[in-house]
Amino acid sequence: MSGNVGMEALIPIVNKVQDAFTQVGMNSVIDLPQIAVVGGQSAGKSSVLENCVGKDFLPRGSGIVTRRPLILQLNYVEKGEWGEFLHAKGKKFTDFDEIRREIEAETDRMTGSNKGISDIPINLRVFSPHVLNLTLIDLPGITKVPIGDQPPDIEFQIRGMIMQFISKPSCLILAVTPANSDLANSDALKLAKEVDPEGIRTIGVLTKLDLMDDGTDAKEILDNKVLPLRRGYIGVVNRSQRDIEGKKDIKQAQAAERKYFLSHPAYRHLAERAGTAFLQKTLNQQLTNHIREVLPSLRSKLEQQLTSMESEVKEFKNLGMSGGREDKSAKPRMMMQMVNRVTHDFEEMIEGGGNHVDTTSLSGGAKINTIFHFRFPGYLNEGRLDEKELRKEIGFAIRNIHGVRSGLFTPDAAFEMTVKRQIETLAPPSMKCIQQVSTELHEVIMKCIDKIKNYPRLQAEIDNLVSGYLRECETHCREQIQQLVEVELSYINTNHDDFIGFNSTAKDESVKDVQNAGSESQQPGRESKSKLIKKGWLSTTNVGLTKGLSREYWFVLYTDALAWFKDESERDQKYYLTIDGVKMKSSEEEEEGGGLFGHRKFKIQLFHPNARYLFREYRELTLYAKDEDDMEDWRASFLRAGIYTHRSQMDMEDLEDEDHKPKFERLFEDPQLERQVEVIRTYVNSYMAIVRKTFKDIVPKHIMCLMVNKMKVFIEIELMPSLYGAGNPAELMEESEDEVRRRQELLGMYDACKDALKTISEVTAKTSSTPLPAPVHSNNHHSAPSPNMNASRMPKSDSAHSLSQSQRSRPPPDLPNRPTGRSAPNAGATRPAPAPPGGGSRRPPPPSRPARPN
Ligand SMILES: Nc1nc2c(ncn2[C@@H]2O[C@H](COP(=O)(O)OP(=O)(O)OP(=O)(O)O)[C@@H](O)[C@H]2O)c(=O)[nH]1
DSSP, rough: OOOOOOHHHHHHHHHHHHHHHHHTTTTOOOOEEEEEEEEESSSSSHHHHHHHTTOOOOOSSSSSOOOOEEEEEEOSSSOOEEEEEEGTTTTOOOOHHHHHHHHHHHHHHHHHHSSOOOOEEEEEEEEEOOOOSEEEOOOOOSSOOOOOOOOTTTHHHHHHHHHHHHSTTEEEEEEEEETTTTGGOOHHHHHHHHHHHTSSSEEEEEGGGGOOOOOOOOOOTTTOSSSOOOOOOOEEOOOOOOHHHOOHHHHHHHHHHHHHHOOOTTGGGGGGGHHHHHHHHHHHHHHHHHHHHHHHHHHHHHHHHHHHHHHHHHHHTTTTOOSSSSSHHHHHHHHHHHHHHHHHHHHHHHOOOSSSSSSSSOOTTHHHHHIHHHHHHHHTTTTTTOHHEEEHHHHHHHHHHHTOOOOOOHHHHHHHHHHHHHHHTTTTHHHHHHHHHHHHHHHHHHHHHHHHTTSHHHHHHHHHHHHHHHHHHHHHHHHEEEOOOOOHOOOTTTTTTTOOOOTTHEEEEHHHHHHHHHHOSSSSSSSSSSOOOEEEEEEEESSSOTOOEEEEEEEEEEESSSESSSSSTTTEEEEEEETTTTTEEEEEEOOOSSOSSEEEEEEEEEEESSOOSSSSTEEEEEEEEHHHHHHHHHHHHHTTTTTTTTOOHHHHHHHHHHSSOOOHHHHHTTTTHHHHHHHHHHHHHHHHHHHHHHHHHHHHHHHHIIIIIIHHHHIIIIHHEEEEEEEEOHHOOOOOOOHHHHHHHHHHHHHHHHHHHHHHHHHHHHOOOOOOOOOOOSSSSSSSSOTTOOOTTHHHHHHHHHHHHHHHHHOOOSHHHHOEEETTTTTTTOOSOOTTTTOOOOOOOOOOOOSSSS
8 A cells, every 4th residue: 555645654653652652561552533434325435535545445336335334444564465354354365456355245245235235344454564553434325215125214224324433523524525416415514514513523525526517616615615614625536437447546546636636727726735635635634633632641641650660760770770880889778778668667557657558457556556455455354253263262262271260250361362363364364465466566577578578588687687586575575574473473462542451441331332343243344334345247157047057247245245236237136145144165166168257267155154045045156257366356355244264164173072062052051251252352353453454554565665666676776787797788689580670671661761752752843733724604514613512532632723713703714604505506516607696596417427437
């Protein structure tokens, strides 16, 4: 294909821009508009389209030839020239005559050979080094009277088919009208006006100038004086049927056409604005406009991309890592930067805030906070005895102290012994708290060093040093907490301000008060007023369901009850369970077959050791948490609500005497002992409340001081020197292959982006846009723009221009308003003879096609 020099000139420009963008990872950035030809039957549409491409390959002839839309995709390739049909995939047509025959055959295949039509398009792709990536659409000609196999509503069908293509705002419309017919009746112009009332994307093409009646010409139409179009009309002389049959080639035809215009007295003055070459030029200029139109947005995309890479590239450059000779100080500096990043991230994850806040789960500081204030208070209740067990312990202590004698007074020692045993139970929950915080700190470290995984040796070394230090901190913290327990054990301070103790003057009164308070709440951990502790989803297998199936409910735990609902709205309550005396067992079990939350099930069982049924006909309530964390939270919450872990049967055995009668029952056969037990129990509860409160406060403080803060200081101050001690920075900063590749890609991309920007500047400098002509004013055809016209699509550059022009709403000086008498037959055809009155009412019959075989 070589008949369109202008289009060929655009190819290197488009290719240059495309290539520049392919390098930066963006494809098909220039999406050229579609061009469709519309017009009456045999108006010369296919001929015009062929001329646009500059290659001879479409079927032409008299009668209805184009009976299916032809979507012609031109594709630029560096070498070779061939066509491919969608319906014959894989077959390359190198002979363009064969392409023509295939179009004819494929048309017949779908429509029959007797002039039937179909809206199913034929898709043809033409690959050539001489074309731009463009889509051209050849449409069936508008016809009114059905012939052959055509349906009665042929006009309606063809119209629909055409509309489907030309109504797209990105479609450029070539409205083809033969000069030897009445322009005022041009269906092409009517359709174009419907979809493009402003005339922004319509170009009028007047064919068959050579077939006009002798003595008539289309000078006025071409001068845009008759039915003016915003973009005016371009007159062409295509090859006649005889030329085609005689194989007149496209170049010869264009030379003859040029000669025609230059030699014709009516057209000589506009010879530079007429003919196939000018039509090509106009279209090519539209494409140039379009290309220039997209350049600013491409430029800003590139600039954005460049800015996003700039800081990293600068970093590499500063560090001498952007190619060339490597700077010796680069690696130590880089190492320093990496350590600073870890320090910063660690601090941010512990202290909160920062740019990368996790919105899916608690982590870092927030998680530690939960451990301190939500879980730990629950854990502190873990080793706690319920009232019955406590009474038993105290009873044994008193009896053992009295020995063989029956004691008259309540022994202080029994109080101290019981309290000490209780204090000892605080160590394991405190250790558990330390261990959980340590695990979380380790996770935070892992997240921080994950960002330096491109330096695997540095990452491993930091992990090694920091994790080692964390272990040291944990050990030290454990020792300190153990010491704290020992401190508490070393002196039972019955003079504590909050103790209801022995020194109270109104001792008996206060004992009574405490006793009452104690009996109000049988479970010591439970706060007397009902308060909300936790809400959340849990699944259960035994709430009115077939065994084995589990279902989720919304559980709400109060200090004295557990309620569950259908969902979070808490409207549909399934049950309300009073939790007095309820115990729990929790475990993790392997799942058999597919389960709710994954492969492991985290189970908590609630039951009533003293009653047959927990609720309804169920002995226990089995709950499944979604993961280990969730189970821990629920366990801690149950503990806070006074639902303690059930002791195993083994533990209970030491409460029985030799004849298996519960010792506990025996105890209370002695009313004196019972009274003493009650007094001590009250004191123990009061004293333990003080110790628990102290632990609740002091253990988190120790952990913060001895672990969290120490870790922060270590990472900030000691990590760097320790790394130097551990190895040579150059070795530690050895990059992973991925990082080397990433850096090269980034630098490559950066350079490509810069090149692409340069290309855009060059293209902008070498090409120019043409402004869209001002709107024309006509009462009939292309009228003033309607407000809902979308003028921004096609072609954008001059559409913007057009808007500003149209806002001035003044006709351009060189375009007179529409002359009167527009509907005159053969309007625009000027006759040398005196014009008939009224603009010419004589109407020469339009010649039937081909009017005059040349
Ligand atoms: N003399 C002369 N003949 C032309 C001109 N333009 C087209 N023709 C002839 O008119 C006939 C129809 O041309 P086509 O290009 O097939 O017209 P079309 O509009 O595609 O026709 P359909 O697809 O059938 O509607 C062919 O024989 C062409 O050679 C022209 O400017 N001058």
